[in-house]
Amino acid sequence: MSPSKQSCVSLRPSALHELGSILKQLNRRRVFFVVDEVAVASSGMEELLRLSLQECDVSRFVGFEPNPKLHDIERGIDQYKGFSSDLIIAFGGGTAIDLGKLIGLLARQSNPARSVVTGESMIECDATLMIAIPTTAGTGSEATHFAVAYVDGSKYSVAHPSLIPDFAIVDPHLTFSLPPAVTAATGLDAFSQAIESMWAVGATVESIAYAREAIDHAWKHLKQSVLSPTPESRLGMCQASHLAGKAINISKTTAPHALSYAITSEFMIPHGIAVAMTLGAVLDFNASVMPSDCVDPRGPEHVKNRIQMVVETLGAVSVQDARQKIENLVSSIGCFRSLSEAGITREADLQLIASSVNSLRMSNNPRKTSTESLLQLLR
């Protein structure tokens, strides 16, 4: 599927002040506003949002659970249709942005949301015009053509070229009030997405350029943005997460993401932390790719060259040194650098994680895995 749609991005301090002029330029008056109310209150931007939207009729969609669930998506679709909106604005973290994307797409299909999300029905129409305003520096969802949805406890990824929001307003001021734990977990997601994108089978010259820049920003700014945030480090992490979003929009993610879903659902570990728990080990594993187990058609040398770029971008002298640096960073911001550090050591638990990997994500990993090789990596 082509991720080619271009969106208009404003990424800078005070970018939110552009919302009013974007609305004037679009000349849309009926706004469906998917909003994380906690994020609005803590951002201190309530008044600016009110002023920006004062000439529009607004239907606020609030009160949704973390991680988009089918019942929230269906509730949103009903509210959206009842209001007959022509523009969606999503304000919040990855959940709010993904909900905005899904409601704007699924409300326009003739088939029920459930059957489109689970892949039983095709997507027939493009998504509604959308402005995404992320309040975390993490998922980069404002730059991708996919959205996550949960149906009966199972995770699905809905993909369509029109899911890339038409406008993205990425304002680091919106992240200033995030507590350290959220900054760490979301920032690790961006960092992992960037590193995984570098070695992904789906990587291209373009995605590699985005990913490399994203790693550089995250490497420079993640620790500071958690431990003693400055405007510069908050801006740096917004750049990291947006660029990592642009990178995985092309390349998709790999083994650490494939392994993370069971770690999150079984052990209640936040997504970004769960992903980072295996990142160093997967770097090590992928660096030993051989002709016999290389999944990337460009061959093991090509994969190794890209891994070497990761090593260099981290300022490391070897793969082992890069792994150490990654694990030290994860530790320094108060997160688990391995499963054992989180107390997940029982063989049955490791078996469960290794056997419930997302096979689509895993097939994008450059080195072939087996349950046995995954278990070794997890121990």
Ligand SMILES: [Zn+2]
């Ligand atoms: Zn992620």
